[in-house]
Amino acid sequence: MHESILAFRKRRYLWVALALSGLSIALYLLHDPQEPPNGGTLLGYTLGTVGALMIVWLAWFGVRKRRYASTTGTLQGWLSAHVYLGVALLVIVLLHAGFQVGWNIHTLALVFMVLVIASGVYGTFIYMKYPERLSENRGGASRSELLDQLADIDRRSRRVAEKLPDEYRELVTSGVQRTALGSTLWQRLRKEDNSRVQIDGQIVANPGQEAAMDWLAEQQSRADANAATTIAELSALLRSKRQLLRQVNEDLRLQAAIEIWLYVHVPLSAGLLMALVAHILTVFLYW
Amino acid sequence: MTYLIRFITRNAAGGVEQHDRLVDSPIVTIGRATDQVLHLKDRRARLQHAQLERKDGAYHITSSALAGVTVNGKSQRDARLNVGDVIEVGANIIRVIDTPANVDFAISFELSDDATDEHLASEWSTPAIGIAGWSKRKLSWTLVAAVLLFGFLLPWLVMQNFLTAGPVHSAHSSVGDECDACHINLFQRVPDSGCVECHTVARHTMQQEHVVLGDVRCATCHLEHNEPAELINQHQALCADCHADLPAGVDLQRASDFLDDHPDFKVSLKRPVELEDGGLDWQVEHVDLAGARDAERSNLKFDHKVHLAADGIMTPDGNRVVECNECHVPEPGGARMLPVSMDEHCASCHTLAFDPDDPSRTVPHGDAEAVMQALVEYYSARLLGDDPDAVDRRVRRPGQRLTRADRDRVAAEARGQALAVAEDLFERRACINCHEVTKTGGEFPWHVQAVQLTEHFFPHTNFSHAAHDTEVTSCDSCHNATASEAATDLLIPGIDACRDCHGSGERRRNSAGQLPSTCVMCHGFHFETKDEYP
Numbered sequence: 014m015h016e017s018i019l020a021f022r023k024r025r026y027l028w029v030a031l032a033l034s035g036l037s038i039a040l041y042l043l044h045d046p047q048e049p050p051n052g053g054t055l056l057g058y059t060l061g062t063v064g065a066l067m068i069v070w071l072a073w074f075g076v077r078k079r080r081y082a083s084t085t086g087t088l089q090g091w092l093s094a095h096v097y098l099g100v101a102l103l104v105i106v107l108l109h110a111g112f113q114v115g116w117n118i119h120t121l122a123l124v125f126m127v128l129v130i131a132s133g134v135y136g137t138f139i140y141m142k143y144p145e146r147l148s149e150n151r152g153g154a155s156r157s158e159l160l161d162q163l164a165d166i167d168r169r170s171r172r173v174a175e176k177l178p179d180e181y182r183e184l185v186t187s188g189v190q191r192t193a194l195g196s197t198l199w200q201r202l203r204k205e206d207n208s209r210v211q212i213d214g215q216i217v218a219n220p221g222q223e224a225a226m227d228w229l230a231e232q233q234s235r236a237d238a239n240a241a242t243t244i245a246e247l248s249a250l251l252r253s254k255r256q257l258l259r260q261v262n263e264d265l266r267l268q269a270a271i272e273i274w275l276y277v278h279v280p281l282s283a284g285l286l287m288a289l290v291a292h293i294l295t296v297f298l299y300w
Numbered sequence: 301m302t303y304l305i306r307f308i309t310r311n312a313a314g315g316v317e318q319h320d321r322l323v324d325s326p327i328v329t330i331g332r333a334t335d336q337v338l339h340l341k342d343r344r345a346r347l348q349h350a351q352l353e354r355k356d357g358a359y360h361i362t363s364s365a366l367a368g369v370t371v372n373g374k375s376q377r378d379a380r381l382n383v384g385d386v387i388e389v390g391a392n393i394i395r396v397i398d399t400p401a402n403v404d405f406a407i408s409f410e411l412s413d414d415a416t417d418e419h420l421a422s423e424w425s426t427p428a429i430g431i432a433g434w435s436k437r438k439l440s441w442t443l444v445a446a447v448l449l450f451g452f453l454l455p456w457l458v459m460q461n462f463l464t465a466g467p468v469h470s471a472h473s474s475v476g477d478e479c480d481a482c483h484i485n486l487f488q489r490v491p492d493s494g495c496v497e498c499h500t501v502a503r504h505t506m507q508q509e510h511v512v513l514g515d516v517r518c519a520t521c522h523l524e525h526n527e528p529a530e531l532i533n534q535h536q537a538l539c540a541d542c543h544a545d546l547p548a549g550v551d552l553q554r555a556s557d558f559l560d561d562h563p564d565f566k567v568s569l570k571r572p573v574e575l576e577d578g579g580l581d582w583q584v585e586h587v588d589l590a591g592a593r594d595a596e597r598s599n600l601k602f603d604h605k606v607h608l609a610a611d612g613i614m615t616p617d618g619n620r621v622v623e624c625n626e627c628h629v630p631e632p633g634g635a636r637m638l639p640v641s642m643d644e645h646c647a648s649c650h651t652l653a654f655d656p657d658d659p660s661r662t663v664p665h666g667d668a669e670a671v672m673q674a675l676v677e678y679y680s681a682r683l684l685g686d687d688p689d690a691v692d693r694r695v696r697r698p699g700q701r702l703t704r705a706d707r708d709r710v711a712a713e714a715r716g717q718a719l720a721v722a723e724d725l726f727e728r729r730a731c732i733n734c735h736e737v738t739k740t741g742g743e744f745p746w747h748v749q750a751v752q753l754t755e756h757f758f759p760h761t762n763f764s765h766a767a768h769d770t771e772v773t774s775c776d777s778c779h780n781a782t783a784s785e786a787a788t789d790l791l792i793p794g795i796d797a798c799r800d801c802h803g804s805g806e807r808r809r810n811s812a813g814q815l816p817s818t819c820v821m822c823h824g825f826h827f828e829t830k831d832e833y834p
Contacts, residue, residue, distance in 0.1 A: 047535035049526045052465070113527045117464050118451050125447075153333075158343040165344035165390050166367055169375065176373075246375050253367035276436055283440035284447050291452040295463045299483045300490070 017141065021093035029094070030101035037063075041108045050111030052119075052296070060109035067102050068126070068289055071095055072282055096137050103130050118295050122288035129285050132278040139271055147267045156264055163257050167192075170250045176243050180213070181232075185247070187211035188225050194261055201269040204262045222255045301354065303328050304406040305338060306397065322403070328352040330389065338409060344390030352381075352405065359396075359405050361387055466525035474498075482524070490519040521825075532820060536805030539819035558817045559804040565589040565795050570754045571597055582752045594788045599736050599749040602787040610782075615649050624775040634766025639753065642666070652730055654721050663725065668748050671725065675718035683710045722746070757792050761822040 019027070037060060046054040052061050074095045078088055106126060114120045151159060167189045174185040191209040195201035210219035217224050226248055233244040303323045310316055323337055330338040333347040340349065350363040359381045363369045368377035370388040379385075387394040387407075395408045455462035461477045468475065475481045482494040495518045521533040536557065544556035553563040567589040572580040587595065612619040627645040628637045640646075642665045652662040654675065661678065663671040684702075702710070726737050726746040736749035768778075776782060777800075778793040802821075803814025810816075 045535075047521070047533050047537060048523045049528055049530050051526055053523070113466055115464070115466055115527075117462055117466075118455065119465060121447070121451050153347045154343075161343040162346075169367070169370060169388075172373070173375075242374075249375050250367055253365070256366050276434075276439060279436045280439035280443045284443035287444040287447040288451055291447065295452070296465070298486050299463065299465075299479055300488060 016089070018089055018093045018096065019137070019141070021089055026090075026094040026097040030097035033098070034101045034104040037105050037108050049113075050108075051113055052109050052111070054111075057109055057111065060105050064102060064106045064109050065289060065293065067098060067105070068285065071099050071102065072286055075279065075282070096133065099130055099133050103127065118288065119292050122285065122292040125281055125285035125288045129278060129281045132274055132281060136274040136278055139274055143267050143271050147264065147271070150260060150263045150267065152260075156261070156268075159257060159261050159264065163192075163254065163261065166250055166254045166257065170247060170254070173243060173247050173250065177240065177247070181244075181247070183211055184225055184228065187216070188219060188222065188251075191216070191219070192258070194258070195265050195269075198269060198273065201262075201265045202273070204259075204266050206258060206262060208258070221258065222251045226251050226255075301326050301404050302402065303352065304400065304403040306406065306408040308408055308410040310410075318408075326353065328407075330394075338394075340389060340392050342390035342392055345392070349389055350387075352407070354404075464525060466527055467529070469524060469529045469531050471531060472524065482519075489517065492518045495519075495522075533825075534818050534820055536818040538825065539823070540805070543819075555819070557804050558802055558819070558821075559799060559810075559814065562795065565758070565792075567592060567757045567790070567792055568754065568759050569595060569597070569757070569790070570752045571595070572752075584754070589790070589792060589794055592790055594786070594790065596754070596788050596790045598753050598787055599751050600753075600787045601734050601736075604781040604784040604789075604791070606785075608782045624781065628775075630765055633764075634769070635764040636756070637765065646734070650730070650733065652725075654725055654730075668726070668731075668746060669744060672718060672722055672744055675721055676715055679714035679717040679721075680711065683714050760824075762824065763822065 040056055041050070041060075044050070044054070044056040046056070048054065051057055074091055077083060077085070077091055103126070106123065110119070110123065114123065154162070167185075170185045171182075171189070174181045188208070188210040191211075193207040193209070195203075195205055196207075199205075200207065206220040208219045208222065209216050210222075210225045211217075212224065212228050219225055229244050229248045229251070233241050233248070236244055301324070303325070305321045305323060305328070306318055307321065308316060308318045325337065328338060329336045329348060329351045330340065330345075331347050331349040332340050332342065332345045336348065346365050349365055350361055350369050352359060352361055354360075360378060361369060361371065361381055362378045363376075365377075368375045369379070370376075371379040371381075372386055379387075381387075381396045383396050383398055385396045387396075393410045395410070397406045397408050399406045452463075460479045463479070481497070482490050484491055484494050521538065522531050523533075524531065540556040543552070544554060544561070546552055546554060555562045565588075566586050568584050568586055569592060570582050571585045573583050575581050607613060607622050608624070610621065612621045615622075627640050630636070631638050642650075647665070651659075652665060653659045654663055655661055655678075663674050725731055726748075727739070731737050731746075731748055735751075738747045738749070739745050740747045778797050779791045781791055784791060799814070801815055802817040803810045803812065804816065805818040806816050
């Protein structure tokens with residue numbers, strides 16, 4: 014039975030994270046240092062040490078997830094703890110800093126950390142929602158099956174077009190060759206359909222196969238009854254191609270969204286580790 | 301209803317094999333899902349692609365797929381079937397064949413040759429995700445290098461204030477961005493040597509006054525780079541840690557909290573001390589405020605009650621109400637009050653005129669012998685001058701000089717008049733109103749006791765009048781002057797008056813709304829002056 018990473022072992026790590034945050038907040042409220050709360054008080058150093066160790070441990074997830082032979086907990090458990098303790102880190106570090114921020118290396122590390130956590134929360138949301146949307150959109154097929162269906166429609170379109178004059182064959186062949194699925198990340202995330210088609214010797218934009226269908230509708234109104242039936246058949250095939258293209262483009266978008274946030278989360282985590290080292294080094298350099 | 305499905309396969313040699321299957325069911329489902337009656341192993345077919353069924357007395361094929369199925373070369377979603385019709389689903393070919401006996405409807409099923417052609421879309425089947433050729437690893441290392449370079453190395457070389465933990469206090473603005481002015485040795489805590497570059501040890505005599513502190517560094521208490529800036533440790537524990545439980549032999553009362561554990565105030569007062577030769581010396585004494593309510597000894601006579609009468613007092617400008625701040629003016633900065641001066645604050649009413657015929661002429665204030673001298677000169681001039689009212693009117697030839705006898709006579713007469721006026725001034729009309737005047741005998745028989753004002757009643761506190769000038773306070777909130785009839789009244793408020801507003805050393809206002817008040821709100825930790833302190 015599938016169990017969400019958030020619900021892992023009855024939300025065990027949610028309670029760990031809440032306990033850790035609650036304990037930190039309680040200590041912060043009870044602690045009465047002889048100076049404004051900052052990273053240099055007894056509690057400040059304590060929370061800072063805990064926070065730094067947590068950051069290193071959270072980053073270690075990137076190593077642990079590749080260690081397929083590892084038996085230190087399950088990977089699902091690690092990810093569950095990674096998510097909950099990652100959010101708890103925000104509380105601990107803000108208390109560590111005594112909510113002091115400025116234009117300096119220390120706040121730079123904080124900014125990196127907040128961005129890493131924010132991207133992680135976004136990624137968790139994506140992981141919770143998108144796989145389901147992905148399979149709903151595919152309707153039980155795999156992406157390559159969808160693409161094969163697309164190819165089948167293209168093949169059938171060509172065959173139908175063979176019964177019609179040359180300009181129809183040109184329309185179908187160029188439309189097949191110039192069908193474009195998001196080739197860049199940006200196009201995928203935006204579901205841009207950059208398909209083109211050649212009509213009357215001109216190559217024109219053909220998003221959703223509309224240009225081709227418009228042209229066919231126009232031809233159909235002028236054609237004799239026999240040809241009109243064939244043209245209508247071709248139109249029906251293009252309509253179903255449009256539907257399939259939408260499905261594939263949505264599939265590409267969801268897939269891109271599922272993967273792209275890690276291109277933010279992982280590099281920022283690396284930046285955070287460097288900023289953390291610089292932060293600690295600076296603190297003791299100018300003790 | 302019984303359907304017959306005839307499976308046809310062609311072997312490599314071109315031979316045809318076939319086998320029949322009978323299906324007893326109202327409909328024949330066709331699709332890629334394994335629960336379909338006619339199970340198609342073709343990725344172009346949908347899970348439930350189409351179905352055969354009997355409708356309106358004929359057999360139909362219907363399809364839920366948008367593109368439908370191809371029947372006799374035409375895409376259709378619902379087609380009535382006749383023997384000989386050809387149905388295509390992906391690469392599969394279904395033909396309607398003659399119906400044998402005992403069967404309602406029959407089809408044959410054959411896999412087409414071109415099941416694998418035209419995978420036009422295969423190039424899209426494994427799309428690469430990424431940002432223009434940047435892998436996560438490459439992005440990560442780039443960011444690490446950028447943070448190291450721009451976050452640490454460059455600031456270290458050219459912009460060290462990027463490495464600061466917080467703003468430098470404005471008191472240290474002269475130090476500016478020079479981190480090494482205080483952070484003398486890297487990886488070592490800030491030593492005192494940086495502090496004493498600017499701050500003289502003479503004012504910060506911590507080592508002598510609080511020997512218990514031992515080798516505590518300045519920066520243990522004086523912390524920079526915080527927000528809110530708090531260079532001076534305001535914490536109650538700074539003092540209370542020791543003063544709540546003083547070691548034996550320390551002659552001080554315990555104090556750990558202003559509201560709950562603080563002795564009554566002591567006040568520094570200038571008081572006369574008799575010397576062995578009978579003279580008086582004025583010395584500052586540190587006495588209990590409660591026992592010194594009428595102990596002010598300033599040698600002045602003053603009645604606050606009369607001056608501050610609510611129905612006014614007669615002045616040269618008529619009857620009017622006098623305000624406190626007409627005489628008590630804050631010093632620049634507003635901490636204490638400037639001294640009250642006769643010339644500025646008293647003389648407009650208390651004129652030192654002495655001759656009713658010449659009311660604008662006054663004697664000087666502050667020097668008794670100068671008063672006498674002024675009077676003698678005044679009356680000498682009147683006796684000798686060209687004034688027609690001059691007293692000595694005996695005719696004298698122009699250029700003729702006074703004889704010595706004449707001069708002695710005039711001088712004696714002037715001095716006699718001056719003494720008479722002076723007696724009036726000193727003993728009855730002017731000086732005696734405010735000053736202690738004693739008659740000593742001799743050539744000049746009066747002695748005015750010098751005014752001995754206490755300059756600072758609490759020399760050891762940071763009290764500031766300006767800080768107490770609020771909407772809810774007035775002078776008489778603390779100083780009960782309107783009821784004071786004698787200058788011996790000490791109008792300094794006691795600790796209870798302070799506690800109306802000031803509370804404990806907690807960080808927040810308490811339930812009574814009193815201000816959090818820690819020791820260093822009033823007291824300095826380091827003794828900065830020893831004047832007026834016993």
